[in-house]
Amino acid sequence: MTEQVHKPQQQRSREKVARILEATAALLETTPFGELGTKLIAAEAGVSVGVLYRYFTDKEAIVASLVRGWLEMDVRITERITEEPLPARSQELLEKLLAAFADRFRKEPGYRRVWYYGPRIDALRAYGRQTDLEIAERVHxxxxRGYAMPDTEQFRRRARLAVEVGGNLLDLAFRESAEGDPEILADAALMMDRYLFAPSTDSGFPGTG
Incomplete structure (x- = not known):
């Protein structure tokens, strides 16, 4: 099972773990995961291999820790944007959210490489699903609060599906381009907004975003 062996308590140990994670992310920009080894990571981080194994069982455990940190940051980004003064139109809010996540693909070292070329880690699937739920709840x-969406389970479901669609469209936008396809990114906000505020025959929702 891929896991972190030891979670550091002391500041010095936390700094070593941070260096290992940063080194791994930087190496993933130029090195395929299959060619990445713990010796290379340790050398890049400026620690011994023994120190690395004190905190991580293998390179998958390091990547898993990286991904968990990224998912937690995704939730914090959503929280920040949705708690700021909201723009006039709901589509503009979705555009802000998508732009923030697009910047993660463009600027976060290792992020895009792991997304498309990293290992598929089963232990992270449930964590990823929970992250999507937390993001969807904040969007809802x-x-x-800002656009008169009904506070019902039906529309929570719409928010969850819209977040799922947005994630898939981000995936598509950055699959071939490190900068992202601007047309797909623009259409993503439009599609999400139209779905979120589409009229519902059983709710009487007016469907104006």
Whole structure:
């Protein structure tokens, strides 16, 4: 099982773990995961291999820790944007969110490489699903607060599906281009917004975003 062996408590140990994670992310920009080894990571991080194994069982465990940190940051980004003063139109809010996540693909070392070329780590699947739910709940709350979306389970479901669609469109936008396809990114916000505010025959929702 891929896991972190030891979670550091002391500041010095936390700094070593941070160096290992940063080194791995930087190496992934130029080195395929299959060619990445713990010796190379340790050398890049400026620690011994023994120190690396004190905190991580293998290179998959390092990447898993990286991904968990990225997912937690995704939630914090969503929280920040949805708690700021909201723009006039719901589509503009979705555009802000998508732009923030697009910047992760463009600027976060290792992020895009792991997304497309990294290992498929089963232990992260449930964590990823929970992250999507947390993001969707924050989006739903913002839509209720700022754009008159009904605070019902039906529309929570719409928010969850919209977040799923947005994630898939981000995936598509950056699959072939490190900068992202601007047309797909623009269409993503439009598609999400139209779905979120589409009229519902059983709710009487007016469908104006």
């Amino acid at each position: 709350k913002a839509l209720v």
